[in-house]
Amino acid sequence: NKESAVRYYVYAKGEIKDSYLNPAEAIVEADKEQGVVINSKHQVVWERGGRFNNNEVSGIEYTRTGGKMDSLSACIYMLLRAERADVKPKAIAKAQSGVVDICAEYIEEPLNLTGCTTDEVLYLVSLGNPVIAMKSSTEALLITGYTETLITVYNPATGLTQNIGHTAADSIFEAAGNVFVIRPKKALPVG
DSSP, rough: OOTTTTOOEEEEEEEEEEEEHHHHHHHHHHHTTTTTEETTTTTTEETTTOOOOOOOOOOOOOOOOBBBBHHHHHHHHHHHHHTTOOOOOOHHHHHHHHHHHHTTTSSSEEEEEETTHHHHHHHHHTTTTTEESSSSSSSSEEEEOOOOEEEEEETTTOOOEEEEHHHHHHHHHHHTTTTTTETTTTTTTTO
């Protein structure tokens, strides 16, 4: 129902520039305009230049692939558990719907940020949010932190956390279509 859908407003240079149903489109536009994205609940979802120089997300239950749990299912499970959702790995592995739809069964307002750049997504990591990032059409990683030069990702297929340079991460994620999914748990109220 589009009437009840959350809208995302781009605010820049003292005015609302536009509104979107797609949060990724709003973030890309706000980045161009050097502005912020505010949702229809009056919360800041994203802002240009508003991130810390580094951050590491805490409270993640690292999960490996195995059985019917592929890397995407494992990343969904870790994202949901970081949000304290009561979910079982088998339920995620059996789910037949898309990532955002699966997440929406357990948490409020997961965001599909497909089309955003790695740099744009790191603002949300700076607020303590893990981000699912596709490495290929079938392999997912979980972004768990960053510094000025490195991005920390957890690979559920290997069970290893590794640091990747920003340029290399940009190339990896861009080649996979810049597919990112997140549930921003720390959206800030405006004012």
